[in-house]
Amino acid sequence: MSDISPFLFWVNNPDFRLFKDEEPAETQWCQHALPFLAWAETLLERLTHDPAPLKIGFAKWKILDRYCRLYCRVTPDPRAETNLDNHPCIHQALLEIWQKLEDVELQAAIPELEPRPQPALPPKEIPPVPEVEEITGIIIGEAADDDDKPAVSRQ
DSSP: OOHHHHHHHHHOOSSOOSSSOOOOOOOOTTTHHHHHHOOOOOOHHHHHHOOOOHHHHHHHHHHHHHHHHHHHHHSSSSSHHTTTSSSSHHHHHHHHHHHHHHHHHHHHGGGSSSSOOOOOOOOOOOOOOOOOSSSSSOEEEEOOOTTOGGOOOEE
16 A cells, blocks of 8 residues: 555545535624725725726725724724624724725726827818008908909908
């Protein structure tokens, strides 16, 4: 009997796993995380319509700003360093929001790789209007040679 065969038994039989995949249960958020999640969902919904890089950067700043304000207002229980995974806290909500924001950012177009718009054609030049000299009175039109007598009209 070789040394490899017991190893192959465990590799080829996935039913004998130490930890089996379980269906994740629906997360029950605490009272502090629910308003934060609702606000972030509205922000992410708006971003999906126009995920420009500057808007995504602004959204990241606003999410972190909102998280820091919430962190300073809550009691120590919902904070990540003190709750010891007793309940889904505001920090876990931040991580889930951040992951959704990253997904929106990855689906957005990269402006540097988009085709550049073609420059507009310059407007056609309008020929200059010939100048008309006023001798006496008002001259309408241009002075013509003697062959074309009706070209000049004086009033």
